[in-house]
Amino acid sequence: MTKILIIEDEKKLLNSLSQGLTEEGYHVLTAQNGEEGFFLATKESIDALILDIMLPKRDGLEVLSELRRSGFIAPVLMLTARDKVEDRVAGLDTGADDYLVKPYAFAELLARLRALLRRNFQARNFTMQVGDIELNSISRRVVLAGVELEFSPREYHLLEYLMRHVNQSVTREMIANEVWKESGTVLTNIIDVYINYLRKKLEQPGKPQVIHTIRGVGYCLRDES
Secondary structure, eight states: OOEEEEEOSOHHHHHHHHHHHHHTTOEEEEESSHHHHHHHHHHSOOSEEEEESSOSSSOHHHHHHHHHHTTOOSOEEEEESOOOHHHHHHHHHHTOSEEEESSOOHHHHHHHHHHHHHHHHHHHHTEEEETTEEEETTTTEEEETTEEEOOOHHHHHHHHHHHHTTTSOEEHHHHIIIIISOOSGGGHHHHHHHHHHHHHHHOOTTSOOSEEEETTTEEEEOOOO
């Protein structure tokens, strides 16, 4: 059953939302302040979060910011009475996926929630994971142990290629043909340079290297988990 967490301090609204979503077939968890909501979001396996901005103890923007930094990837629908453009921008920039201004119709909230869940389901189907590395081929996001990394387009394509061939040895010629769409020995050194770029970004203290050099062949991305 799809699990929804609602963090909302207005008890009447919280109860109404909880009842409505329960009747729609969702498993609903609730919290009335930012601290309790943050705890539930990190301890439970949440499929979507409905989050009010104005909360006691910790406001919604602070909660959302810390959740995203901790690797929380579920879609977030932010609720607020603030209707200014800068408020909506602040919420979206902090990590919200959608924004709904109070008062609102329950039917609209339900439609937006369903859309977020559909998009999240589709995105998950295009997500590859090798150990602590997660790569989404739709959003082109790469996350290492919960932290999003920045990659150049060429670095991204090289990593995606290696992940699609996890635990397989690939030659430099194969990489050149698939990632650079070229062939020839001139690319050998360039490929080696980009492999080193990836290694530096994917290194984790105390953990084994994930990209291995196969002498006389090329490289292999190994799943050590």
